[in-house]
Amino acid sequence: MFPREFAWGAATAAYQIEGGWQADGKGPSIWDTFCHEKGRVFEEHNGDVACNSYELWEKDLECIQQLGLTHYRLSISWARLLPDGTTSHVNQKGVQYYNKVIDDLLACNVSPMVTLYHFDLPQALQDQGGWKSPDIATLFDSYAKFCFQTFGDRVKLWITINEPYVCAKFGHEDGIHAPGSKEPGIAAYLVGHNMLRAHAMAWHSYDSFYRTKQKGAVSLAINSDWLEPLHAGCTDDIAATERSFAFTLGWFTWPVFVTGDYPELMRSAIDAQSKKLGWSGSSRLPSFSKDELAILGTADFFALNYYTSRKVKPGGGCGKMCMESDRDAGEVLDPSWPICGVSWLAVVPHGLRKLLKYIKDTFNNPAVYITENGFSQVGALQIEDVQRSGFYKDTILEVAKAMQEDGVNVRGYFAWSLLDNFEWADGFSVRFGLFQVDFADAKRSRTIYQSGRDYAKIISKYKCGQSE
Numbered sequence: 269m270f271p272r273e274f275a276w277g278a279a280t281a282a283y284q285i286e287g288g289w290q291a292d293g294k295g296p297s298i299w300d301t302f303c304h305e306k307g308r309v310f311e312e313h314n315g316d317v318a319c320n321s322y323e324l325w326e327k328d329l330e331c332i333q334q335l336g337l338t339h340y341r342l343s344i345s346w347a348r349l350l351p352d353g354t355t356s357h358v359n360q361k362g363v364q365y366y367n368k369v370i371d372d373l374l375a376c377n378v379s380p381m382v383t384l385y386h387f388d389l390p391q392a393l394q395d396q397g398g399w400k401s402p403d404i405a406t407l408f409d410s411y412a413k414f415c416f417q418t419f420g421d422r423v424k425l426w427i428t429i430n431e432p433y434v435c436a437k438f439g440h441e442d443g444i445h446a447p448g449s450k451e452p453g454i455a456a457y458l459v460g461h462n463m464l465r466a467h468a469m470a471w472h473s474y475d476s477f478y479r480t481k482q483k484g485a486v487s488l489a490i491n492s493d494w495l496e497p498l499h500a501g502c503t504d505d506i507a508a509t510e511r512s513f514a515f516t517l518g519w520f521t522w523p524v525f526v527t528g529d530y531p532e533l534m535r536s537a538i539d540a541q542s543k544k545l546g547w548s549g550s551s552r553l554p555s556f557s558k559d560e561l562a563i564l565g566t567a568d569f570f571a572l573n574y575y576t577s578r579k580v581k582p583g584g585g586c587g588k589m590c591m592e593s594d595r596d597a598g599e600v601l602d603p604s605w606p607i608c609g610v611s612w613l614a615v616v617p618h619g620l621r622k623l624l625k626y627i628k629d630t631f632n633n634p635a636v637y638i639t640e641n642g643f644s645q646v647g648a649l650q651i652e653d654v655q656r657s658g659f660y661k662d663t664i665l666e667v668a669k670a671m672q673e674d675g676v677n678v679r680g681y682f683a684w685s686l687l688d689n690f691e692w693a694d695g696f697s698v699r700f701g702l703f704q705v706d707f708a709d710a711k712r713s714r715t716i717y718q719s720g721r722d723y724a725k726i727i728s729k730y731k732c733g734q735s736e
C-alpha cells in the first residue's frame with residue numbers, strides 16, 4: 269500500500285522538548301519570556317526543562333529506533349544557535365548539539381527533516397519589533413543560510429516556518445501564544461506577510477546557493493483543518509466555507525503555490541470590512557512589492573499539518589475590527605465526530621483524505637508530506653491508549669486511500685509527537701506523545717504507549733513496500 273521510499277516519521281519542536289533554556293550560552297526566546305509571565309500558560313507551566321532533550325537526546329534516539337522510524341522531524345532553536353538572533357555571534361555549543369543529533373540520526377539510518385522556526389523567536393529580535401518589523405525577513409534569511417551552510421550537507425528536507433497561521437493569529441491577534449500581543453484585525457496580517465517574505469527569501473537563498481550541491485528540498489508547513497459547508501446544498505454555507513479556506517489554508521498557499529498573492533476572496537472581504545468600519549488606513553492586508561523576490565513557486569513540496577475538521581456557516585464575527593469579522597465564517601463541529609482529549613480536536617480521519625484530494629486538485633498535484641498529525645490525551649494517563657491507536661490506524665488507512673484511490677502524491681507521514689511535551693498554552697496538561705514522559709521524575713523517563721507499539725507495527729509492516 270505504501271511505496272518503499274515512503275517516509276515514516278514522528279515530529280517534535282525545540283521549545284516543546286529541549287529544556288536547557290539557559291544552557292551553554294543559549295539566548296532567551298519569546299516563549300521563555302511568555303511562560304515566565306504570570307497567567308499566560310496553564311498553571312504557569314514552562315519549557316525551562318520540558319523533556320530535557322537537550323541533555324537526554326540519546327533517550328530520544330532510543331525512542332526513535334524503537335518505533336523504527338525512517339524520518340524524524342525536529343526544529344532548531346534559533347536562539348540556541350544565534351543567542352541574539354544574528355550571525356554576529358554563533359553559539360558553538362548549539363552547533364555541536366544539532367550536529368550530534370543529525371549525525372546520530374544518520375548513523376541509525378534515520379533521515380532528519382529540520383524546521384527552522386517553530387514559534388520560538390529570539391527575544392532579542394522581538395525587542396526590535398519581531399515579526400511585525402519588515403527587517404525580520406533579512407534576519408531570518410541570514411539564520412536560514414547559516415543553517416543550510418552548517419547542516420545542509422546532511423539535512424535534505426527543510427521546513428522554513430511552521431504554521432505561519434498560528435504564529436500570526438495566536439501570537440498577535442488573540443495573544444494566547446508568544447509574544448502575546450492582541451491587535452485584532454491588523455497585526456496578524458502584517459506578521460503573516462513578513463513570514464511569507466522571510467520564507468521566500470530563505471527559499472531563494474537555498475535555490476541560488478545550496479541546491480545544486482546539497483540537493484535538498486525546502487517548504488513551509490501549513491496547518492489546515494478540513495472544512496465543509498454545514499448544510500451541503502446551502503449557498504451561504506458554501507460561500508462561508510470558501511471564505512474560511514481563504515483565510516486559513518489559502519492565506520499562506522495562494523502566494524506560494526497559486527498566484528504569488530493572497531486569495532482575492534480574502535482581500536475583498538478585508539477591504540469590505542474596513543470600509544464598513546470606516547477604517548481610514550491603507551489596506552490591512554499588505555501587498556507584495558514588485559522589487560521583492562517572487563513568492564510564487566517558493567516550495568519544493570507541500571507540507572501539511574492536519575488535526576481535525578470543521579463544518580462552516582456564515583457569522584462568528586466579534587462585532588468590531590478583528591479577523592473573525594473579516595472572515596465572517598463560523599466553524600462548528602459535527603455531533604457525530606468524537607472529541608478526544610482537547611476540545612478542539614474532533615476525531616475525523618476521513619477529513620484528511622478529503623483535504624489531500626483538495627490539495628491535489630487545487631495545487632496541481634504536489635508532492636505532499638503530512639508533517640504533523642496526532643491525537644491528545646488529557647488527565648489520567650493510560651499506557652494502554654487504545655483510542656489513540658485506533659486514531660493512527662484509521663488515519664493511516666485514509667492516507668493509503670488518498671494515495672491509491674485518489675492518486676494523491678503523498679511522500680510521508682509524521683506523527684505528532686514522538687514524546688509527551690510542552691503543549692504551548694496548555695502546558696503539560698495535554699499529551700500528544702507516542703511515548704509517555706514522566707515530568708515528575710528528574711530523569712524524565714520515557715515509556716512507550718500502546719499507540720507507539722502499534723505505530724511501530726504499522727511501520728514495520730509497510731517499510732519494505734509490502735502490502736498484505
Ligand code: GBH
Binds near residue numbers: 281573612640
Ligand atoms: C500544532 O498546531 C503545532 O505545530 C504543534 O506544535 C502542537 O503541539 C500541535 O499542533 C498540537 O496542538 O483555539 O484552543 O481551539 C496545530 C494547529 C491550530 C491546533 C489551532 C489548535 C485551535 C486551538 N492548531 N487549533 S483552540
